Amino acid sequence: MSIPAPDTTKTLLEVRHLHKTYQLPGRKTLKAVDDISFSVRQGEVLGLVGESGCGKSTLGRCLLRLLPASSGSILFDGQDITRLSERKLRPLRQRLQMVFQDSSASLNPRRRIGDLLAEPLRVHADPINGKHTADMITARLTELLDLVGLPRSALERYPHEFSGGQKQRINIARALTLSPQLIVADEPVSALDVSVQAQIINLFADLQDQLGLTYVFISHDLSVVRQISTRVAVMYLGSIVEIGETDTVLHTPAHPYTSMLTQAIPHPTKGKTGLPAITGDIPSPVSRPSGCHFHPRCPYAQAICREKAPALENVKPSHMVSCHFPLVALQKIYV
Amino acid sequence: MLSAFLRRVGQTLIVLFGISVLVFLVFFATPGADPTARIAGRNASPQTMEKVRHEYGFDRPLPFQYATMMKKLFITRDLTSYANRGEQVVPEIIQAAPVTLSLVCGSAVIWLIVSVAMGTLAAAMKGSWVDRTLIMLGLVGISMPVFWLGQVANLISLSRYHDTWLFSWVPGPGYVPLTQNPLAWFKALVIPWCVLAVMFIGIYSRILRADLVALAQEDFMRTARAKGLSPARILVFHGLRTSAITYVSLFGLDFAQLLGGGALLTEVVFGLPGVGRLTYQALTNLDLPLIMATVMYSATFVVLANAVVDILYILLDPRVRDGR
Amino acid sequence: MAVNFPHSTSQPLLEVKDLCVSIPSYGRSVALIEHISFTLREREILGLVGESGSGKSVTATAIMGLLDTPGLKITGSVRFRGQELVGLSARKMRAIRGRDIAMIFQDPMTAFTPVYTVGWQIDEQIMAHERLSRKQARERTVQLLAEMGVPDPTRTANRYPHQLSGGLRQRAVIAMALSCNPTLLIADEPTTALDVTVQAQILELISTLRDTHGSSVLLITHDMGVVAETCDSVMVLYSGRIAETGLAEALFAHPRHPYTTALLNSIPPFYGERPHRLPAIAGTPPAPHERPAGCAFSPRCHDAQTICSTIPPLSPAGNGQQAACFFSTSGQQEH
Incomplete structure (x- = not known):
């Protein structure tokens, strides 16, 4: 298979004013995704980071229409998929795939790996050659196993015979079966041991090089996201608070929340730096604070932050932040 | 807490209503069976049949029959069983x-x-x-x-x-x-x-x-x-x-x-x-x-x-x- | 180990010698941990790091006397302030547990019995070990919660576990563990289930315990960053055996065991150059019943030689470190 070099100027995914709201008992609403807009160019990796309850997983599921969006639009390759019928969506589903965190739960324990991987091929016809023949399926499965670094004998075995890392390779292989263009990976390495985690991150990078894939990579681990991403979006309580080039966002954050996050991660090479004084817990997404949702925990909060929600605006070209007092002037440069 | 309790009571009443309708329909609105004859018992005289039919409103539409039945069951409590020597049903249960x-x-x-x-x-x-x-x-x-x-x-x-x-x-x-x-x-x-x-x-x-x-x-x-x-x-x-x-x-x-x-x-x-x-x-x-x-x-x-x-x-x- | 501990007196508090735990499995005995020996001094924080199956949790639960799988065999010695804990009667062990040695577990969400208030459960532990009335116990509970940085402690004590956020619950768990002023706190992955900003707060809290409560801490984690941030000394476990021990700073700066080196390298860096591929360790850590003969790491090790088919002893590797490797990098003493 020869893959043409991806056209990196082309926008593959564009999200406009996406909302996802849940109605809770007692007339409460949960705004899991609140007016989010961003775009992903072809061949790019967008890292989506944030703590629990920030809506990153909900957003990931909305992108593939595994969850219906409440309002707003998602354009995949120029086509709005939010309002497509299930039938019209089906051909597009081949080009959009997801990899989940829990590698065991996503594999049916009673079915052989060969069956699990062949299933999408049996369901979806090939866009050019029509229905997949048995030979085509066998050839494709062998190719997939080679791609993700599993032995060919794996086809005859059951999920429980594999370790966590290998199961995640199987999940990745399954996502790749129909040659997708975009993969949304939701915490794909969080459940893995450190030594195995590195292997899977490398696999993601290799696959991108070989197949020209585009990823939306969701993780709470900033180091993992930095390793894989071209750009990073930081989410807090349903909104994107900062988005830009990976090292710009992570090393010279303009939002106080991003800054707090980056300083909070302990790192073996950092030694005892003393963690920053962080106060308060993440508020419940059901009762978000007024104005800027971060203001109760923000060391720089002013009166305006309580009243008015800041808009996501450029501080620099290709670096956007939603903060009334972005930290540009206070930036610390790390080398 | 109180509203949850009241909601629960409301649900209970609705369920009871549903059950009563269902039970009523099963016994009294089954096609092909005349409830009059069954209530009046075997070998009942035409007078008894007529009395029962009128008392239970079997000559009237179903909702009326249902209402009559419920009234006899819960309000006047004089639902009578003819099959059993004219004994009143509710006191028996009590x-x-x-x-x-x-x-x-x-x-x-x-x-x-x-x-x-x-x-x-x-x-x-x-x-x-x-x-x-x-x-x-x-x-x-x-x-x-x-x-x-x-x-x-x-x-x-x-x-x-x-x-x-x-x-x-x-x-x-x-x-x-x-x-x-x-x-x-x-x-x-x-x-x-x-x-x-x-x-x-x-x-x-x-x-x-x-x-x-x-x-x-x-x-x-x-x-x-x-x-x-x-x-x-x-x-x-x-x-x-x-x-x-x-x-x-x-x-x-x-x-x-x-x-x-x-x-x-x-x-x-x-x-x-x-x-x-x-x-x-x-x-x-x-x-x-x-x-x-x-x-x-x-x-x-x-x-x-x-x-x-x-x-x-x-x-x-x-x-x-x-x-x- | 002739090492200066900056925060601790040289009094040994806990001396573990040759601790082995094995379970019967399919007719043979499988060792979960083998010959674990270490000393924890007063007011010292010792980190126990390792991946899944390394035996770090087994070590901790064995010290606590909480292992009760039928057929399980514990040999070796655990001396706590000179008293032998292995083979101690259940009744005597119970008096130590919760009073002198306290333990906190990974998931604060499930650590409390759901049907009692948090305060009730802390009172319960105090009253189990001390002759106090419920009122006196509650006074101490509220005071402890306040010391742990719980806002509005009187009210929080009267709340049920599910009504508290993860961070607050972990604070309450720590308050409960400290309620009888234990000299040793064993913390099994205390921050793994928490978000990074909350983790930073809890780690901060744990590192101040020796000053506020005079407690030593045995911190079990898979996260090297957490160890570097909080611990004085480290013990790296691999597949049920000690791979390397030493002072945290020295060990992270100059790891002597190839496993420690490889593990540190496989963590994606947050600062500095981003390698295109991470130097991952091939394969996965072996499960206890498939542990290879000799050095358990040898099948994954770059430098493995024929001699590695015998088990290497833990030997001094310079700089106060000890490593279980025939080729530990002790020759190249760095400064």
Whole structure:
């Protein structure tokens, strides 16, 4: 298979004013995704980071229409998929795939790996050659196993015979079966041991090089996201608070929340730096604070932050932040 | 809290309404069967037929018939069973209810105490011979049919060994009201209580044991051990208290279905004139008004018990209290 | 180990020698941990790091006497302030547990019994070990919660576990563990289930315990960053055996065991150059019943030689470190 070099100027995914709201008992609403807009160019990796309850997983599921969006639009390759019928969506589903965190739960324990991987091929016809023949399926499965670094004998075995890392390779292989263009990976390495985690991150990078894939990579681990991403979006309580080039966002954050996050991660090479004084817990997404949702925990909060929600605006070209007092002037440069 | 309670009461009323409509339709609106003839009984005179038809409004539309039936059942309470010598149905049930209540409550106390003791002991001594013996006993209890066990009990206590000191106190079949003679009441019921409780002891001790054993793997049980608490305290305060949530929900439903007539076999075997026996008679005589009334009565108990269980749930489980 | 501990006196508090735990499995005995020896001094924080199956949690639960799998065999010695804990009667062990040695577990969400208030459960532990009335116990509970940085401690004590956020619950768990002033706190992955900003707060709290409560801490984690941030000394476990021990700073700066080196390298860096591929360790850590003969790491090790088919002893590797490797990098003493 020869893959043409991806056209990196082309926008593959564009999200406009996406909302996802849940109605809770007692007339409460949960705004899991609140007016989010961003775009992903072809061949790019967008890292989506944030703590629990920030809506990153909900957003990931909305992108593939595994969850219906409440309002707003998602354009995949120029086509709005939010309002497509299930039938019209089906051909597009081949080009959009997801990899989940829990590698065991996503594999049916009673079915052989060969069956699990062949299933999408049996369901979806090939866009050019029509229905997949048995030979085509066998050839494709062998190719997939080679791609993700599993032995060919794996086809005859059951999920429980594999370790966590290998199961995640199987999940990745399954996502790749129909040659997708975009993969949304939701915490794909969080459940893995450190030594195995590195292997899977490398696999993601290799696959991108070989197949020209585009990823939306969701993780709470900033180091993992930095390793894989071209750009990073930081989410807090349903909104994107900062988005830009990976090292710009992570090393010279303009939002106080991003800054707090980056300083909070302990790192073996950092030694005892003393963690920053962080106060308060993440508020419940059901009762978000007024104005800027971060203001109760923000060391720089002013009166305006309580009243008015800041808009996501450029501080620099290709670096956007939603903060009334972005930290540009206070930036610390790390080398 | 209050609004949740009111909502619950509203739900209960709606369910009761639904059941009454359903029961009414099954018995009185089944195509091809004339309810008049059935209510009036076999070989009824044309005058009686006419009287019944008019009284129940069978010549009027269905909603009117339903309303008439409910009025006779709940407001005027003069629903009459012609099949059974013109006896009024509602007083019959009101008479039978205390018998069933006495039988079921007494039995429930026994099965509650014994099953909790057996289940807890078995879980505490998991894997030992005590555990295995208790499991076996429970299984034996479950597999003995209540009518057989009742007959055997009667045979032993009333005929074979009645003259020995052990069983000479046992009265013959029948019921004595508690208000009339408490001691006689107790004597008449103690054997039926035990017989009815046996199967439930078997089931509930097994359920409780399984629940407690599963709970032992929970993180909070490990925390309790790490706190240095005694095994007895861990089992009772942390294990049993948490298991109570599952136990109570099952208990409430079984208790209710017994009150609603589920103790039929026990009542028949021991000659206790309770609701179960009444239902049994109504069914053998195809006594429509009585069937209608007993079914409504038992439905009411099951639904009410459900509501009580839900309220107990709220008291037992703080997570439910907050609506999660 | 002739090492200066900056925060601790040289009094040994806990001395573990040759601790082995094995379980019967399919007719043979499988060792979960083998010959674990270490010393924890007063007011010292010792980190126990390793991946899944390394035996770090087994070590901790064995010290606590909480292992009760049928057929399990514990040999070796655990001396706590001179008293032997292995083989101690259940009754005597119970008196120590919760009073002198306290333990906190990974998931604060499930650590409390759901049907009692948090305060009730802390009171319960105090009253189990001390002759105090419920009122006196509650006074101490509220005071402890306040010390742990719980806002409005009187009210929080009257709340049920599910009504508290993850961070607050972990604070309450720590308050409960400290309620009888234990001299040793064993913390099994105390921050793994928490968000990074909350983790930073809890780590901060744990590192101040030796000053506020005079407690030593045995911190079990898979996260090297957490160890570097909080611990004085480290013990790296691999597949049930000690791979390397030493002072945290020295060990992270100059790891002597190839496993430690490889593990540190496989963590994606947060600062500095981003390698295109991470130097991952091939394969996965072996499960206890498939542990290879000799050095357990040898099948994954770059430098493995024939001699590695015998088990290497833990030997001094310079700089106060000890490593279980025939080729530990002790020759190249760095400064």
